[in-house]
Amino acid sequence: MSSRVEVAGVSKLFNAGRPNEVQALSHITLAIEANEFVSLIGPSGCGKSTLLRCIAALTDATEGSITVAGKSAEQARVDQDYGMAFQKAGLFDWRTVAKNIELPLELMGWKKADRARRATEMLRLVQLDEFGDHRPAELSGGMQQRVAIARALSFEPSLLLMDEPFGALDEMTREHMQAELLRIWRSTDTTVVFVTHSIPEAVFLSTRVIVMSPRPGRIATEIRVDLGDRDDDTRQDPAFFKLVTEVREALRSVEDSAG
């Protein structure tokens, strides 16, 4: 089976050749299979967002190549093969909640009735059935983030790219959203690449955790997470704690080696 995402020898220089040159990524090679849930974790500024934006073809890699679903990253962007969610929900105030979810469908030329039906389905998926006609600003932060996820999933992309989507939420909402995301991931055929700086979050969600080293971002190590299907009890599971410790030690050693 071919990888969903193939990152081969990717480096990224910002402001190349200028005095403020920054090497954000150095020779990243990474293969992500279909239906994996992969987390990227690492000290802040190590290039997690940059790597995600390279995969999304929102910025070009300086060196190396990226394929998504067998095509170039740029082609995959044009074909809308992935959905995206950021730390800020990024909903548009001038659209109702339902119309926010419909936006990508509108841009893809879906018919009005189909869009409305899909928006209703997506609202049910994120358990916001009642809120289609509300304005985003009337919703809590957690609800807004659920709408953003519904929007990212509305056109059933096979790949979901998420950059610290729960970073701004309080702990309770965050755990609830994690469970919800796992439920959605299991019930749809989606591959997820998830950037986070929370160790328990990475372990709880992922099938694989990629630990990155500080600038220039490199893959330091990767840790397989074999916890099976997760629920709230997983967070009390000794196997969960063991993996959390393992990721923490990996992170500590990359930070130490950076001095």
Added chain:
Amino acid sequence: MSFLHRTQNWSAPAIAGLLIAGVWEAALRITNPDFFILPAPSAIVASFFATFADVWEATRNTGYIVISGLIAGVIFGVIAALLVTRFRAANDTITPLAAAINAIPIIALAPIFNAWYGITSARSNQAVVMVLVFFPIFVNTARGLTEVESDQIELMRSYAASEWTITKEVRIPNALPFFFTALKLVSSVAVIAAIVAEYFGGRVDALGPLIIQNASSTRFDDAWAAVVAGSMLGLSLFGLASALEYLAMPWQRDLRGDS
């Protein structure tokens, strides 16, 4: 309904205005001063109706200058903002340009425009209004078009949206509050600009000349009646701009919770 509801905000200034007029009237009646430079409100109101035909004609002529100059300035300002934000390179020049422009006393251009268009032509007055309106509209709209969350732009790019789609779906709605702030500002300033420009030249049957003629022949109650007409013109335009703002941004209205 809700627009009328909002106009209740205007009742406080209206009451304050009436109170001031009452105190002013009472003071003049009680002290009965031997001068008429500051006529009593009752005298101004009486003069307003006595000279209504002249005042009305002058207001219509000045109103035409204000509204035509306003419309031209708004159209050019918005087009310039769209062009400048479309071509990124020009973008960095907005802020310094705006600062430089703000330092120009545009009203001081009135005699120069008179020389260009002829002393009795209303064109010079329209030109003053247009130039005065242009810059705040241009600068504010350009800011609204560019001050968009970068995540929102990236999200649109992840949908393979074209630059024009991004402008239509994100930049323009984002710019509306900025635009209307400027529109409300210029709608009253435009009346002041037109009247002051009329002091220097232009058609004689407008508010500026009417105020000058009456003041120089010591008919101060008539001069004040013309000033009152000018204020009413400014207030009407401000009210119109507020109504347009209300209609153009239903999402802001919903948030006030009075829908």
